[in-house]
Amino acid sequence: xxxxxxxxxxxxxxxxxxxxxxxxxxxxxxxxxxxxxxxxxxxxxxxxxxxxxxxxxxxxxxxxxxxxxxxxxxxxxxxxxxxxxxxxxxxxxxxxxxxxxxxxxxxxxxxxxxxxxxxxxxxxxxxxxxxxxxxxxxxxxxxxxxxxxxxxxxxxxxxxxxxxxxxxxxxxxxxxxxxxxxxxxxxxxxxxxxxxxxxxxxxxxxxxxxxxxxxxxxxxxxxxxxxxxxxxxxxxxxxxxxxxxxxxxxxxxxxxxxxxxxxxxxxxxxxxxxxxxxxxxxxxxxxxxxxxxxxxxxxxxxxxxxxxxxxxxxxxxxxxxxxxxxxxxxxxxxxxxxxxxxxxxxxxxxxxxxxxxxxxxxxxxxxxxxxxxxxxxxxxxxxxxxxxxxxxxxxxxxxxxxxxxxxxxxxxxxxxxxxxxxxxxxxxxxxxxxxxxxxxxxxxxxxxxxxxxxxxxxxxxxxxxxxxxxxxxxxxxxxxxxxxxxxxx
Amino acid sequence: xxxxxxxxxxxxxxxxxxxxxxxxxxxxxxxxxxxxxxxxxxxxxxxxxxxxxxxxxxxxxxxxxxxxxxxxxxxxxxxxxxxxxxxxxxxxxxxxxxxxxxxxxxxxxxxxxxxxxxxxxxxxxxxxxxxxxxxxxxxxxxxxxxxxxxxxxxxxxxxxxxxxxxxxxxxxxxxxxxxxxxxxxxxxxxxxxxxxxxxxxxxxxxxxxxxxxxxxxxxxxxxxxxxxxxxxxxxxxxxxxxxxxxxxxxxxxxxxxxxxxxxxxxxxxxxxxxxxxxxx
Numbered sequence: 001x002x003x004x005x006x007x008x009x010x011x012x013x014x015x016x017x018x019x020x021x022x023x024x025x026x027x028x029x030x031x032x033x034x035x036x037x038x039x040x041x042x043x044x045x046x047x048x049x050x051x052x053x054x055x056x057x058x059x060x061x062x063x064x065x066x067x068x069x070x071x072x073x074x075x076x077x078x079x080x081x082x083x084x085x086x087x088x089x090x091x092x093x094x095x096x097x098x099x100x101x102x103x104x105x106x107x108x109x110x111x112x113x114x115x116x117x118x119x120x121x122x123x124x125x126x127x128x129x130x131x132x133x134x135x136x137x138x139x140x141x142x143x144x145x146x147x148x149x150x151x152x153x154x155x156x157x158x159x160x161x162x163x164x165x166x167x168x169x170x171x172x173x174x175x176x177x178x179x180x181x182x183x184x185x186x187x188x189x190x191x192x193x194x195x196x197x198x199x200x201x202x203x204x205x206x207x208x209x210x211x212x213x214x215x216x217x218x219x220x221x222x223x224x225x226x227x228x229x230x231x232x233x234x235x236x237x238x239x240x241x242x243x244x245x246x247x248x249x250x251x252x253x254x255x256x257x258x259x260x261x262x263x264x265x266x267x268x269x270x271x272x273x274x275x276x277x278x279x280x281x282x283x284x285x286x287x288x289x290x291x292x293x294x295x296x297x298x299x300x301x302x303x304x305x306x307x308x309x310x311x312x313x314x315x316x317x318x319x320x321x322x323x324x325x326x327x328x329x330x331x332x333x334x335x336x337x338x339x340x341x342x343x344x345x346x347x348x349x350x351x352x353x354x355x356x357x358x359x360x361x362x363x364x365x366x367x368x369x370x371x372x373x374x375x376x377x378x379x380x381x382x383x384x385x386x387x388x389x390x391x392x393x394x395x396x397x398x399x400x401x402x403x404x405x406x407x408x409x410x411x412x413x414x415x416x417x418x419x420x421x422x423x424x425x426x427x428x429x430x431x432x433x434x435x436x437x438x439x440x441x442x443x444x445x446x447x448x449x450x451x452x453x454x455x456x457x458x459x460x461x462x463x464x465x466x467x468x469x470x471x472x473x474x475x476x477x478x479x480x481x482x483x484x485x486x487x488x489x
Numbered sequence: 490x491x492x493x494x495x496x497x498x499x500x501x502x503x504x505x506x507x508x509x510x511x512x513x514x515x516x517x518x519x520x521x522x523x524x525x526x527x528x529x530x531x532x533x534x535x536x537x538x539x540x541x542x543x544x545x546x547x548x549x550x551x552x553x554x555x556x557x558x559x560x561x562x563x564x565x566x567x568x569x570x571x572x573x574x575x576x577x578x579x580x581x582x583x584x585x586x587x588x589x590x591x592x593x594x595x596x597x598x599x600x601x602x603x604x605x606x607x608x609x610x611x612x613x614x615x616x617x618x619x620x621x622x623x624x625x626x627x628x629x630x631x632x633x634x635x636x637x638x639x640x641x642x643x644x645x646x647x648x649x650x651x652x653x654x655x656x657x658x659x660x661x662x663x664x665x666x667x668x669x670x671x672x673x674x675x676x677x678x679x680x681x682x683x684x685x686x687x688x689x690x691x692x693x694x695x696x697x698x699x700x701x702x703x704x705x706x707x708x709x710x711x712x713x714x715x716x717x718x719x720x721x722x723x724x725x726x727x728x729x730x731x732x733x734x735x736x737x738x739x740x741x742x743x744x745x746x747x748x749x750x751x752x753x754x755x756x757x758x759x760x761x762x763x764x765x766x767x768x769x
Contacts, residue, residue, distance in 0.1 A: 073600060197619060204610050208596045214563045215614030215666070216584040262601045262646035 057279030065275030068254035084246035086117025088147025171242035171295030252302035278302035354392035411457035516701035522571035546716030588668030611665030653684030
């Protein structure tokens with residue numbers, strides 16, 4: 001793992017430890033306030049409620065992001081979903097046991113229920129012919145149904161402080177108290193510790209379980225360690241995100257990170273960062289109105305991050321790819337225009353002044369207006385200048401060089417195909433049209449060497465040489481500093 | 490040759506290797522090994538003693554239990570009966586002396602790791618739990634990558650590799666394990682000719698350095714050229730011994746049963762090269 005990890009980890013760990021022992025005041029009340037006031041209140045972080053919510057979301061984001069990365073690469077996304085639904089009866093029973101919202105009782109209940117769920121899935125899988133996805137789907141729904149029944153029962157109970165229990169369905173970050181925060185800090189600390197200490201073990205068992213076992217790693221123990229941490233993550237996420245949407249907080253930030261990098265350690269950090277971002281964003285938006293659920297906002301925040309990676313990721317992003325293709329197409333278009341200018345000049349033995357738009361249009365079999373647009377495009381890239389009321393095109397040194405290079409590439413390739421590949425001379429043009437834009441300098445030099453530095457293409461036209469290219473600034477430079485095409489070339 | 494019926498538990502007439510000098514410890518010793526998947530036996534009463542410095546090809550039809558045998562030998566499957574010893578020790582205690590090349594399809598090649606990361610995993614077993622790879626481990630990994638001519642690809646993500654390159658990476662990882670006994674599951678499956686030659690050269694080199702290799706192989710015609718020792722397997726050990734003694738029409742027919750297409754192919758190969766041709 002990276003060196004930054006070695007420095008960042010102790011800091012984070014100390015932070016968690018400090019939080020675990022922190023005690024603070026009662027949760028502040030949400031009164032009748034405007035959105036703007038609420039936003040200010042959130043950003044200023046003066047209200048303890050806000051501080052708890054933000055800290056809780058940050059811890060939650062880190063835990064979910066780190067564990068989510070392993071869930072995604074192990075293809076266990078559905079397991080996370082099933083686990084999160086399976087904890088609901090445990091939450092209800094934990095509440096019944098203490099008849100109050102005691103975080104520890106709920107934590108124990110939820111963890112036990114979650115692990116019971118995974119055991120049942122394993123049992124169904126091992127004893128029947130059913131596959132994992134079917135077992136997961138069944139267990140998920142059954143446990144959730146039991147949980148909903150129990151919750152409804154509790155709501156009808158005459159006794160006890162049952163306020164806030166329904167928040168476990170969709171989450172309420174504002175309801176995070178100091179007790180919850182301690183629990184979150186402990187789970188986050190354990191997760192960080194496990195990922196730091198067991199990184200190698202998690203990595204090898206995720207990538208190649210058979211090899212890991214043959215190397216003597218207890219793959220099953222490592223798997224259950226991960227499941228235990230996952231159960232912990234789900235339980236601390238309950239308060240803020242709610243049972244229904246927890247799995248999205250596990251999967252979505254990790255999925256976004258997966259799109260952006262192809263190294264596991266970077267994926268872990270990115271994913272933790274995205275989780276934090278989504279968590280705080282969710283807490284913020286749910287804070288703007290009275291009793292808005294936090295979970296959906298957090299999940300939408302994570303989805304927004306994923307959308308960003310999906311559309312704008314530097315390597316695989318949809319928009320990035322489209323943009324890259326577009327700019328490539330434009331470059332090819334420019335180079336074709338330059339080639340046409342060169343052909344016009346060649347047609348009159350490089351005599352006379354600049355190339356008129358009409359000449360270019362005729363050469364390209366286009367309208368003068370289209371030729372004007374292409375000329376303007378060349379001007380924008382400093383490959384040419386327009387003169388005489390914008391009707392004459394003069395190539396700049398760069399434009400001249402590029403034009404020569406493209407024509408040379410085209411003709412060299414045609415020659416190569418006819419000479420080396422024995423293809424008829426009238427069949428090679430189409431292929432050369434495409435490859436002229438992508439030949440690199442090394443390939444061109446090699447081509448020249450193999451073709452014995454030939455000077456004529458298969459159709460008998462001269463191939464521009466390196467000397468022509470370097471000449472660039474042609475002899476008949478116009479007085480106003482515009483470079484011509486070089487009548488003597 | 491008078492072969493025993495498949496039902497008999499022991500196969501007295503099958504050629505077996507003399508286990509070297511009497512005091513020599515076998516690299517791999519398997520006794521009465523039976524493995525069953527859901528009560529259906531896949532391997533039945535396997536007895537085997539592989540002396541050190543052998544390059545063994547495991548050959549047999551589909552479903553003969555070739556992969557199961559090497560997995561069971563590494564202690565990755567529950568055994569219905571029998572035991573396995575590696576260098577005279579129970580297999581659990583000798584895992585560090587075992588190298589493994591799983592089937593290429595067994596992993597997800599889109600996994601976010603570099604070629605170097607994968608080869609470093611070969612060092613993990615020597616490191617044991619909790620310890621991290623050090624500079625020395627990286628050096629070893631680089632050397633192993635160099636041996637399979639994949640060093641220029643060290644920092645590539647593994648999804649950009651061809652089938653042959655993937656197999657070379659797996660081999661480099663096994664080399665990085667610095668083991669004495671290697672199990673390889675179809676290392677020649679789906680690789681290009683150049684890689685195939687590179688792999689077999691490497692295997693011969695390892696054997697000449699005294700390592701023992703057990704290689705699952707499903708291409709009969711090349712099996713004869715590649716391996717000095719063959720294990721013909723079809724739920725039971727049909728034959729185990731020097732290639733030129735074991736690669737006979739009768740024994741292969743017994744291994745492959747009624748699969749005529751393979752048999753005629755083999756008959757062709759046997760007829761072509763004679764019974765005693767052996768690869769140096």
